[in-house]
Amino acid sequence: MPNLKPKLAMYWAASCGGCEIALANINEALLEIDAYFDFMFCPCLLDTKRADIEALPDKAIFLTLFNGALRTEENLEMAELLRCKSQIFIAFGACAASGGIPALANQHGISHMLETVFCGSASTDNIQGLIPGATSAVPGGELELPAFLQRVLAVHEAVTVDYTMPGCPPEPEQIVAVIRHVASGNPLPGNGTLLGCTPRAVCDQCEREKRGSLAARLVRPFEALPEAGWCLAEQGFACIGTATHGGCGALCPAVAMPCTGCYGALDLDADPGAAALSALVAVVDPGESSGKAEADIHAHLRGALAGVADPLGTFYRYNLATATVANRSPEVDQ
Ligand code: SF4
Ligand code: SF4
Numbered sequence: 001m002p003n004l005k006p007k008l009a010m011y012w013a014a015s016c017g018g019c020e021i022a023l024a025n026i027n028e029a030l031l032e033i034d035a036y037f038d039f040m041f042c043p044c045l046l047d048t049k050r051a052d053i054e055a056l057p058d059k060a061i062f063l064t065l066f067n068g069a070l071r072t073e074e075n076l077e078m079a080e081l082l083r084c085k086s087q088i089f090i091a092f093g094a095c096a097a098s099g100g101i102p103a104l105a106n107q108h109g110i111s112h113m114l115e116t117v118f119c120g121s122a123s124t125d126n127i128q129g130l131i132p133g134a135t136s137a138v139p140g141g142e143l144e145l146p147a148f149l150q151r152v153l154a155v156h157e158a159v160t161v162d163y164t165m166p167g168c169p170p171e172p173e174q175i176v177a178v179i180r181h182v183a184s185g186n187p188l189p190g191n192g193t194l195l196g197c198t199p200r201a202v203c204d205q206c207e208r209e210k211r212g213s214l215a216a217r218l219v220r221p222f223e224a225l226p227e228a229g230w231c232l233a234e235q236g237f238a239c240i241g242t243a244t245h246g247g248c249g250a251l252c253p254a255v256a257m258p259c260t261g262c263y264g265a266l267d268l269d270a271d272p273g274a275a276a277l278s279a280l281v282a283v284v285d286p287g288e289s290s291g292k293a294e295a296d297i298h299a300h301l302r303g304a305l306a307g308v309a310d311p312l313g314t315f316y317r318y319n320l321a322t323a324t325v326a327n328r329s330p331e332v333d334q
Contacts, residue, residue, distance in 0.1 A: 006062035008037035013075035014102040015068030019093040020044050022169035029176045036183040061085045065092040069102045070153040074146035083159040091161045094168040094262050099321025103152040110148050154321045165196040168262035197247030202259050206250035214285035218307035226256050233283045242279040271324040273315035
């Protein structure tokens with residue numbers, strides 16, 4: 001007998017699998033999903049094949065949660081296929097939304113990246129210097145790997161996305177709320193809406209007190225012990241909660257770790273990294289500026305901000321695919 005429940009699909013492209021773990025972490029609410037949906041495609045849980053999806057009529061899948069950025073041609077083909085077969089297509093998690101950690105590779109060309117990963121890292125033992133290619137001769141035939149796209153893409157750069165759920169990964173209670181809403185049949189918000197987050201900053205959910213003080217300089221987490229109950233940014237830790245969408249419950253500052261911005265930039269019209277940098281500059285003491293040359297003030301600020309060891313990885317950690325500074329390395333075209 002055919003399963004008449006609305007079909008639910010979840011797919012992972014270039015991702016770590018954390019989004020699937022977040023779905024598993026909704027625990028008993030999985031039974032609600034099973035009661036309402038025919039959960040029929042999820043490569044890490046189910047054995048449905050790509051050919052099964054290709055055989056479906058267009059729009060046969062009611063809801064697809066697509067996680068991961070687009071790194072390979074296969075990722076791109078699956079995004080196009082699932083978009084075509086889905087009524088509602090959600091970019092699920094930071095990598096799908098804005099490239100996430102995989103998009104940090106956009107700083108470099110593909111050959112440089114492959115050489116670094118397969119030959120250059122301290123923990124790699126690859127005496128022959130073998131680097132995987134699109135095709136390789138193996139005993140019994142030829143092995144094909146999906147080719148890399150020239151750069152990592154956020155999903156909306158390739159296909160139309162109905163909604164975006166930010167987070168690395170989205171928090172289980174947000175996942176449950178969104179799925180319950182979709183299953184309820186209640187009207188959905190307009191296309192393009194962010195789901196599963198709040199319109200206010202992480203600071204709004206953070207219990208640390210802002211005292212209006214300025215930090216002498218930025219420090220890395222291992223350099224100092226933060227004082228309990230006091231805003232981490234004001235203590236000099238690179239917490240970018242001010243520039244980040246709330247919705248996670250301010251999980252990281254609650255355990256004394258600075259917010260790294262995984263719920264996405266609060267101001268969607270601004271460059272996300274510039275917004276994060278400017279949020280931090282606002283809590284750094286500019287020093288005595290009267291009578292000082294502008295160059296000296298800049299030098300002071302540069303010194304105060306030197307505690308950020310990896311500016312691109314700090315300010316654009318989850319969004320380099322869509323940032324204004326994306327793909328400026330001449331190497332990327334090689
Ligand atoms: S900047 Fe960070 S620590 Fe400070 S209030 Fe915002 S989220 Fe909390
Ligand atoms: S505090 Fe920031 S980095 Fe941590 S889960 Fe929330 S949005 Fe993500």
